[in-house]
Amino acid sequence: MVKALILIADGTEEMEFTIVYDTLIRAGIECTSAFIPRGLSPYGSSDTSPPLAVCSRQVKILPDITLDPLSAGPEKYDALIIPGGMGGAVTMAESTEVQNLVRSYYNHPEKRTIGMICAGSKVAITAKLPGQPITSHPSVQSEFPEHFEYKEQNVVVSAVPGKATLVTSRGPGTAFPFVFTLIELLCGKDKRDEVVGPMIFPSCTTGYPF
Amino acid sequence: MVKALILIADGTEEMEFTIVYDTLIRAGIECTSAFIPRGLSPYGSSDTSPPLAVCSRQVKILPDITLDPLSAGPEKYDALIIPGGMGGAVTMAESTEVQNLVRSYYNHPEKRTIGMICAGSKVAITAKLPGQPITSHPSVQSEFPEHFEYKEQNVVVSAVPGKATLVTSRGPGTAFPFVFTLIELLCGKDKRDEVVGPMIFPSCTTGYPF
Ligand SMILES: [Cu+]
Numbered sequence: 555m556v557k558a559l560i561l562i563a564d565g566t567e568e569m570e571f572t573i574v575y576d577t578l579i580r581a582g583i584e585c586t587s588a589f590i591p592r593g594l595s596p597y598g599s600s601d602t603s604p605p606l607a608v609c610s611r612q613v614k615i616l617p618d619i620t621l622d623p624l625s626a627g628p629e630k631y632d633a634l635i636i637p638g639g640m641g642g643a644v645t646m647a648e649s650t651e652v653q654n655l656v657r658s659y660y661n662h663p664e665k666r667t668i669g670m671i672c673a674g675s676k677v678a679i680t681a682k683l684p685g686q687p688i689t690s691h692p693s694v695q696s697e698f699p700e701h702f703e704y705k706e707q708n709v710v711v712s713a714v715p716g717k718a719t720l721v722t723s724r725g726p727g728t729a730f731p732f733v734f735t736l737i738e739l740l741c742g743k744d745k746r747d748e749v750v751g752p753m754i755f756p757s758c759t760t761g762y763p764f
Numbered sequence: 765m766v767k768a769l770i771l772i773a774d775g776t777e778e779m780e781f782t783i784v785y786d787t788l789i790r791a792g793i794e795c796t797s798a799f800i801p802r803g804l805s806p807y808g809s810s811d812t813s814p815p816l817a818v819c820s821r822q823v824k825i826l827p828d829i830t831l832d833p834l835s836a837g838p839e840k841y842d843a844l845i846i847p848g849g850m851g852g853a854v855t856m857a858e859s860t861e862v863q864n865l866v867r868s869y870y871n872h873p874e875k876r877t878i879g880m881i882c883a884g885s886k887v888a889i890t891a892k893l894p895g896q897p898i899t900s901h902p903s904v905q906s907e908f909p910e911h912f913e914y915k916e917q918n919v920v921v922s923a924v925p926g927k928a929t930l931v932t933s934r935g936p937g938t939a940f941p942f943v944f945t946l947i948e949l950l951c952g953k954d955k956r957d958e959v960v961g962p963m964i965f966p967s968c969t970t971g972y973p974f
Binding site for chain 2: 567568569572573575576577579580587602606609610611612613614615616691692693708724725726727728730731750752753754755756
């Protein structure tokens, strides 16, 4: 069974998180959401364990686990997904655990998949991934050093030989194209088509590339 | 300030719920999510208050309140929204509190807005709303009595004079068109355009009708 680890933090964009998690589940992928704590959260704390993630528009989501880097690596999951939402993306980008995790997926000998959407793409910078085609929310475009080949596309797939496939995207409006690209890479085109059908998209939004 | 009440239950479609809640917040609408309990839930219970809603693909969301029908009426909120997800929609459709609430919004002298998406449109049947143009997820289309004018459209707006405007839609894939229709009705076209921009939609998905 294909397995995906999806990060979540206070300030994560709840649509991007939920669209990815739910749609991957529809494709038969086993999803685990992992909370990334941050000292001095501006959002307050909660009594649940793991803590509730207070997302960017105040939807409160209970993650499946709190991130334990020792059991979150690429030997355990096929894909690592980093949603946007500026508050959550900054927490993830500044976390050395997340930076190390991203590099371990990127360099794993069995080709893994890394997904980053919206401000989540900032992690590609702080994890010091090598330059390659990438996209993000326009509001963080200027942060990408020149060695990245920045593209204003809904979804960018970068497949450096011997490294993880890096899939990046732009915002809540491109979250469906993003997750369907991930499903096609992880489970094939037939599975993507099977999942798209019952979700009832306006006809122009189901294709890839868009 | 425009106010919206969004229902949630175990089995609610988490994308439909989250896309509506988050996007309405982006439009400056004050959103309150209200949990609809169900005896003998198949999903188990939780220790939080209100209880966590275990959604259709197991995303766990903490509602803002548990529904109190006495303080959830159309004198308090401008709009009442019912998301899909079969488990949650059945709970809402079978709830006499929800049926009464829908009728109170429908008949309120100051024109209110009622939104139903996906299997959530079942509540129009059990609340015995009068026949009018409507849509839903195709899987529940056959349940609509003949006096409803069923339409296979992404979003259907029905404005019976003197009654609430009923906005219905089809599934997760039409959730963005659905919420932008609600924003245009509640806050005007300029606000809709302002919210659409930073969400970075592929160009063909931002218009309405689609
Ligand atoms: Cu549904």
